[in-house]
Amino acid sequence: xxxFCRDCLQDLPDRAIRCPGCxxxxxxxxxxxxxxxxxxxxxDAFYAAVEKRDDPSLNDKPVIxxxxxxxxxxxxxxxxxxxxxxxxxxxxEARRLCPHATIVPPDMAKYVxxxxxVRALMLDLTPLVEPLSIDEAFLDLSGTExxxxxxxxxxxxxxxxxVEDEIGITVSIGLSENKFLAKLASDLDKPRGxxxxxxxxxxxxxxxKPVTFIWGVGKQMGTALAHEGFRTIADLQxxxxxxxxxxxxxxxxxxxxxxxxxDAREVSPERETxxxxxxxxxxxxxxAFRTLERRLWGLSEKVSARLKAKEIAGxxxxxxxxxADFRLRTRARSLAAPTQLAAKIFAxxxxxxxxxxQGTRFRLIGIGVSAWARRPTPTRPTSSTxxxxxxxxxxMRSTGxxxxxGAMRW
Numbered sequence: 246x247x248x249f250c251r252d253c254l255q256d257l258p259d260r261a262i263r264c265p266g267c268x269x270x271x272x273x274x275x276x277x278x279x280x281x282x283x284x285x286x287x288x289d290a291f292y293a294a295v296e297k298r299d300d301p302s303l304n305d306k307p308v309i310x311x312x313x314x315x316x317x318x319x320x321x322x323x324x325x326x327x328x329x330x331x332x333x334x335x336x337x338e339a340r341r342l343c344p345h346a347t348i349v350p351p352d353m354a355k356y357v358x359x360x361x362x363v364r365a366l367m368l369d370l371t372p373l374v375e376p377l378s379i380d381e382a383f384l385d386l387s388g389t390e391x392x393x394x395x396x397x398x399x400x401x402x403x404x405x406x407x408v409e410d411e412i413g414i415t416v417s418i419g420l421s422e423n424k425f426l427a428k429l430a431s432d433l434d435k436p437r438g439x440x441x442x443x444x445x446x447x448x449x450x451x452x453x454k455p456v457t458f459i460w461g462v463g464k465q466m467g468t469a470l471a472h473e474g475f476r477t478i479a480d481l482q483x484x485x486x487x488x489x490x491x492x493x494x495x496x497x498x499x500x501x502x503x504x505x506x507x508d509a510r511e512v513s514p515e516r517e518t519x520x521x522x523x524x525x526x527x528x529x530x531x532x533a534f535r536t537l538e539r540r541l542w543g544l545s546e547k548v549s550a551r552l553k554a555k556e557i558a559g560x561x562x563x564x565x566x567x568x569a570d571f572r573l574r575t576r577a578r579s580l581a582a583p584t585q586l587a588a589k590i591f592a593x594x595x596x597x598x599x600x601x602x603q604g605t606r607f608r609l610i611g612i613g614v615s616a617w618a619r620r621p622t623p624t625r626p627t628s629s630t631x632x633x634x635x636x637x638x639x640x641m642r643s644t645g646x647x648x649x650x651g652a653m654r655w
Contacts, residue, residue: 248274275441282387285427289436291380293322298413307346385512425508447506452479523547524611549587558583562593565611
C-alpha cells in the first residue's frame with residue numbers, strides 16, 4: 246500500500262511503521278493516496294492555538310477563548326476539551342468543568358490576520374480554495390502534480406509543515422474523492438492529523454453512524470428520519486433513492502447520495518457569504534427597551550461596516566433575541582430596497598424589537614442582513630438628486646445616535 250512520511254515526504258517500504266529516513270512515526274498510507282485531490286483543511290483549536298503561540302507559558306495549560314460569565318466559549322484548546330469544555334458552551338458551565346483554565350478574551354483582528362496567512366499558503370498550492378470560515382477551507386489540487394512536482398497528498402503534507410514552521414500553529418487534513426468525505430476525514434485524527442478516506446471504503450465507514458452524522462441533518466431532521474425508520478446511515482443505504490425522494494423531496498435525494506459517499510459539489514473559490522451579522526451577550530439580563538435599543542444601534546453600526554467592506558447590501562433584516570431562560574427568538578422583515586446603512590438596519594431592527602420587548606428579560610441581542618445586492622457602479626449625483634436624497638434621509642434625533650456620514654447610500 247502506497248505511503249510516505251509526513252515530515253520528510255520520503256516513500257515508505259511495505260509494513261514500515263516509522264520513516265526509515267528521519268525516524269518519524271507520522272506516516273500515512275492508503276491505496277488511493279496518489280490519486281485523490283479534494284482536501285479539507287482545518288486549523289486545530291485555532292483561536293486557542295494562536296494564543297498559545299503568542300504566549301508559550303500557556304502551552305501546557307487548559308485555555309478557553311471567551312469572555313464574561315454569561316458569554317459562550319469561542320473555542321477551547323485540546324487540554325480543556327479533556328475536561329468536557331466545548332465550543333458554544335455557556336462560559337459558566339465551562340468554568341465549572343475546568344475551574345483552573347486560563348480564560349482569554351477573543352482577539353478577532355489577530356485571528357483574521359493569522360487566518361489570512363494560512364489562506365495565502367493554501368493559495369500557493371491551488372487557486373481552487375473554498376473558505377468555510379476563518380480557519381478552514383476546501384481545496385481542489387487536481388492537475389497540480391506537474392506544477393509542484395509531487396502528488397496532491399505530498400503537497401498537502403508539505404503545506405501542513407509550512408504552516409507549523411512559518412505561522413506556528415497546526416492543521417488537520419482530510420483527503421478524499423469529494424468534499425463530503427474530505428470533511429469527514431479531517432476529523433478522524435485531530436489534532437495535527439492527516440487522514441485519507443477513499444470512495445471504496447466510504448459506504449462501510451458510514452454505515453454504522455447515526456443519520457445525524459451527515460452534514461445538514463440536525464436534531465429535528467434526525468427525529469423525522471427516525472420516525473420513518475431511518476436511524477443509521479445503513480438504513481438510508483438500504484433504501485431506494487426514489488422512495489427517499491418521495492418521502493423527503495430533494496433532501497431525500499441528497500441523503501441517498503451522501504449515505505453512499507457520493508457528493509458532486511465542486512470546490513468553489515467564489516463561495517458567497519449568506520449573511521452578515523453581529524450579536525452580543527449581556528453581563529446581566531436586560532428588559533428595558535431603551536437599553537436594548539442602544540445595544541442594537543452599536544450592532545447595526547458593526548454590521549454596516551462589514552457590509553461596506555464586502556461591498557454588498559441586503560434587503561432582509563433579521564433580529565435575534567435570547568431570553569433569560571435561553572429561548573431563542575428570531576424575527577425578520579424585508580426592505581423595499583437593499584441597504585448597507587446603519588440607520589436603515591437599525592430602524593428595521595428597532596421596529597422588530599419594539600414588538601418583542603414587552604417586559605421580557607433578554608440575555609442576548611443580534612442583528613443580521615441577508616438577501617444580497619452587489620454595489621452598483623457609482624454615478625455623479627445632480628443637484629436635484631442630492632436634494633431628493635437629503636429629503637429622504639432619516640432623522641436621527643429620535644434615536645439619539647450620531648449620523649453615519651460619508652457612507653454610500655443604497
